[in-house]
Amino acid sequence: MLQDILNHFQISNANEGSWIGKTPIHSNGSLLEFFSPVDGELISTIKMSDRHAYDRIVEDSKKTFKQWQTVPAPKRGEIVRQFGEKLRKEKEYLGKLVAFEMGKSIQESYGEVQEMIDICDFAVGLSRQLYGLTMQSERPMHRMYEQWHPLGVVGIISAFNFPVAVWSWNSAIAWVCGNVCIWKASEKTPLTALVCQKLIAEVLETNDLPQAISCLVTGSKEVGEWMSTDKNLPLISATGSTLMGKAVAQNVANRFGKSLLELGGNNAMIITENADLNIAIPATYFGAVGTTGQRCTSTRRLIVHESILERVIDRLVNAYQQIKIGNPLDSKNHMGPLVDADAVDNYLAGINECKKQGAELIIEGGILQNEDLKNGCYVTPSIAKVDADLPILQQELFAPLLYIISYKELDEAIKIQNDVPQGLSSTIMTMNMREAEYFLSHSGSDCGIANVNIGTSGAEIGGAFGGEKETGGGRESGSDAWKNYMRRQTVTINYSDELPLSQGIKFEI
Secondary structure, eight states, X not given: OHHHHHHHTTOOSEEESOEETTEEOOOOOOEEEEEOTTTOOEEEEEXXXXXXXXXXXXXXXHHHHHHHTTSOHHHHHHHXXXXXXXXXXXXXXXXXXXXHHHOOOHHHHHHHHHHHHHHXXXXXXXXXXXXXXXXXXXSTTEEEEEEEEEOSEEEEEOOSSSTTHHHHHHHHHXXXXXXXXXXXXXXTSHHHHHHHHHHHHHHHHHTTOOGGGEEXXXXXXXXXXXXXXXXXXXXXXXXXXXXXXXXXXXXXXXXXXXXXXXXXXXXXXXXXXXXXXXXXXXXXXXXXXXXXXXXXXXXXXXXXXXXXXXXXXXXXXXXXXXXXXXXXXXXXXSBOOOSSHHHXXXXXXXXXXXXXXXXXXXXXXXXXXXXXXXXXXXXXXXXXXXXXXXXXXXXXXXXXXXXXXXXXSHHHHHXXXXXXXXXXXXXXXXXXXXXXXXXXXXXXXXXXXXXXXXXXXXXXXXXXXXXXXXXXXXXXXXXXXXXXXXXXXXXXXXXXXXOOOGGGOOOOO
């Protein structure tokens, strides 16, 4: 099946990792070998970008921006619309490649491609709605308003867990705003990036547009450092770990650039005594084990009222016994592998740390014992009952380990939820309106996303996505997140025959 997918997209065994549109840029960078977490087999090799290839891409991007920004926004939207249509046609093949390269279930992989399609639709409408405000001047016969201009070359650094969707959240909106994009995909998922680059390049070629509207670079930390320190990239949008985000933020701030950061989550769900457990249990189940616990919005902490604690645990244990783990391309399976062997080691270390800190492992996961899957990165999930003050709760483990904490009063539950460095997604499960509204008030969740009676995992593209504290404060996707990709300009026009000065100041000439 994998070879059929690679043949469909015309991907060979050795590929350049530096691209200006449809054109591969030769690099003397080292070869990156990467293996599928599904079966441990070598998928392909990618030649990483060297500095020469990177610099050429930046120069071409700068030249192309001057042309692209003059194209009317609705016409830029038409290009994004065509890209969305191409994604619709390639959804099956691209979804399967996501599943095979990253390891998430085929259903989730198709869902990720659908997110790309949805953000294209959103961006097309946005291309006719890049609104500015009109203000009232204190001076007679003066008009004031604000307008928005594109920034230039936008750098996008994405993570492995959503190898294509997060890039599209940024690029589709950046393009309709008049920017050009340079994308550094995760070195763990370079093939899906290469495919997306080929698809947008085909659209650009069909419309006789400059290929450098979309560019791709491949590499590890070094390439990200080139981007974050490059004054030619006024905005860096980076998705990944908090550690990576801190480095990017410091580099970008040192040159007075802009950064848009979507970093770690450590997401909690509060289940009150007034919750509908028929909603809460499936939401917990999917939030904790969906994408094998490798979503930034995965449910990490379950904060349960003491009166229903044992009932919740019993139902979760029963649900976990029904999880089907295996090849993610088999739609019968709920959970695929972790992304690589390092992720497996981190998961096992996290379980051991739980034990050291005195947690009670209700379900102790580990490496999946299945002879047919022994070459992949398959694990079984864990549930640990913990005290709220355990240090391990402060860190995000990117794996299917769920912590359960009991509480007595709602204020205590909210304090437990907020008492971590991260602030991405949060949820309360309750049928009590007062509890729900209190959770959403200024005294409630401190996260960028707050939900009632739905899980922490997942978000619609119509709302701005992102979080507070060590999650980075950035906002991507919907609402007015488009403003991140533009610069605001205040305009004042004097259409009188005088020059009235502020505060009545007069200069006699």
